[in-house]
Amino acid sequence: MGAPVEKDKVDVAKVGLSVLVVFLSVWVVVAMLWGADVIGGDSNETIYRETVITRTIEGKGNASSAFSVGPRPMWLIRGMDAGPLRTALEACEGQEIQKHMWNIGHRGAPMQFPEHTVESYTAAAKMGAGIIECDVTFTKDHELVCRHAECDLHTTTNILATSLNDTCTTPFMPANGTFDATARCCASNLTLVEFRSLKGKMDQYNPRANTVEEYLHGYNSRRTEMYESRGTLMTHAESIALFKALDVKMTPELKSGNMPADFSREDFILKAINEYRTASVPGSDVFMQSFLLDDIKYITTPGNANDFADSAVFLTDPVSDGLPADLEQYMRDLVASGIKYIAPAVNALATVNGQALVQTPYAVQAKAAGLKIIGWSWERSAWYYQSVSSLLDTDSKLMHFLHFLAQEVRIVGLFSDWPATTGFYANCML
Numbered sequence: 001m002g003a004p005v006e007k008d009k010v011d012v013a014k015v016g017l018s019v020l021v022v023f024l025s026v027w028v029v030v031a032m033l034w035g036a037d038v039i040g041g042d043s044n045e046t047i048y049r050e051t052v053i054t055r056t057i058e059g060k061g062n063a064s065s066a067f068s069v070g071p072r073p074m075w076l077i078r079g080m081d082a083g084p085l086r087t088a089l090e091a092c093e094g095q096e097i098q099k100h101m102w103n104i105g106h107r108g109a110p111m112q113f114p115e116h117t118v119e120s121y122t123a124a125a126k127m128g129a130g131i132i133e134c135d136v137t138f139t140k141d142h143e144l145v146c147r148h149a150e151c152d153l154h155t156t157t158n159i160l161a162t163s164l165n166d167t168c169t170t171p172f173m174p175a176n177g178t179f180d181a182t183a184r185c186c187a188s189n190l191t192l193v194e195f196r197s198l199k200g201k202m203d204q205y206n207p208r209a210n211t212v213e214e215y216l217h218g219y220n221s222r223r224t225e226m227y228e229s230r231g232t233l234m235t236h237a238e239s240i241a242l243f244k245a246l247d248v249k250m251t252p253e254l255k256s257g258n259m260p261a262d263f264s265r266e267d268f269i270l271k272a273i274n275e276y277r278t279a280s281v282p283g284s285d286v287f288m289q290s291f292l293l294d295d296i297k298y299i300t301t302p303g304n305a306n307d308f309a310d311s312a313v314f315l316t317d318p319v320s321d322g323l324p325a326d327l328e329q330y331m332r333d334l335v336a337s338g339i340k341y342i343a344p345a346v347n348a349l350a351t352v353n354g355q356a357l358v359q360t361p362y363a364v365q366a367k368a369a370g371l372k373i374i375g376w377s378w379e380r381s382a383w384y385y386q387s388v389s390s391l392l393d394t395d396s397k398l399m400h401f402l403h404f405l406a407q408e409v410r411i412v413g414l415f416s417d418w419p420a421t422t423g424f425y426a427n428c429m430l
Helices: 002-036 043-058 072-077 084-090 118-126 163-167 192-196 212-216 236-246 265-278 293-300 327-336 361-368 398-409 419-429
Strands: 100-105 129-132 135-138 144-146 170-173 182-184 313-316 341-344 350-353 356-359 372-378 413-416
Touching (some): 043 118, 043 236, 072 084, 072 419, 084 398, 118 129, 144 265, 163 170, 236 265, 265 293, 293 313, 327 361, 341 361, 350 398, 356 398, 361 372, 372 398, 398 413
Parallel strands (some): 100 129, 100 413, 313 341, 372 413
Antiparallel strands (some): 170 182
16 A cells, blocks of 8 residues: 555656656746847847857857868959059958957958848958957947947848837838938937847938838948848847957947946946956957047056057048148147057048058158058948048959058057958968
């Protein structure tokens, strides 16, 4: 009579354990859905997103010692006129590509992959980028995310095609024959949970659009939509984890924005810095950038962020903003404030004199003051080449400009929308 009683206890225990397993399974699913989509998000997209990021980091983004630059560099080189540079570059065909710090992934590799996504970042690393950029902005709940601007979600994500269109500062409005289509959507309009539900897309739009679908699929001749079906957005902290796994250095840009009353500019800077410290990334591996001189001076001021000061980068756009009245003194003042790196657009570094490229006074004075120069951005648009376009009017001829920046201006790094081209050059010539 004793054995059946013990069997009953075992059966009850098994039933109880089964119920517990079912309960925990349901609880996990509910928790995932709750965390993924409390308001307005797509839970399936968020779960997919978390899986992609985790697998990519664990698999080191599929990066390995076998870097690849694909066919574009040689396609460009074979379009050059015969001469010493073409001969030297052709001699490097088939070379083993290595990661190079001169080669900086500008937003990843956005010529073909949606910018600031897992896919774009891993592509840049695969092409041998030694440094990769996350532009840093913030959400409504003060979390840091990788986007080129606080308010660019309407052109860089699928937000207009989701229920989160209603959260936009300006929800989509179609063109009407008199006015262009409009929309303005900001990361600061969204919580982090909502942000994570979005997908990245190529940065383009159609101003004549009558529908959201038309608006989202604008045309840019330098980009492709072939790879935008999977654009996995990233937080700043996630980008740090990915870049560590990819074994690259990091160059976050502190984007300007409308700071809320309870989240100051200093709070923003310190939060970004502390996310590197939390991840045990040394400041020497982080080239923190900003167009705001006060940001960089804050970082270089003794006692604020000493471990990040020596690698802080002051971004400038002298072609758009104009030159300082006293360029020599301006550069000296930057150095006196502790700044060691300056990063102007490449069109501020060279111009044409007759049939030759020459350095601009901006480049000359920056170097004379002891500043290290980083240029931006290669293979993005004709705007960057306007200062030399009278002499170099094709993508292939622009390889001479690339060579001039490296060998004459002596820039120490170059942001590139397609790091394969700059990676090939750096491995061949530097």
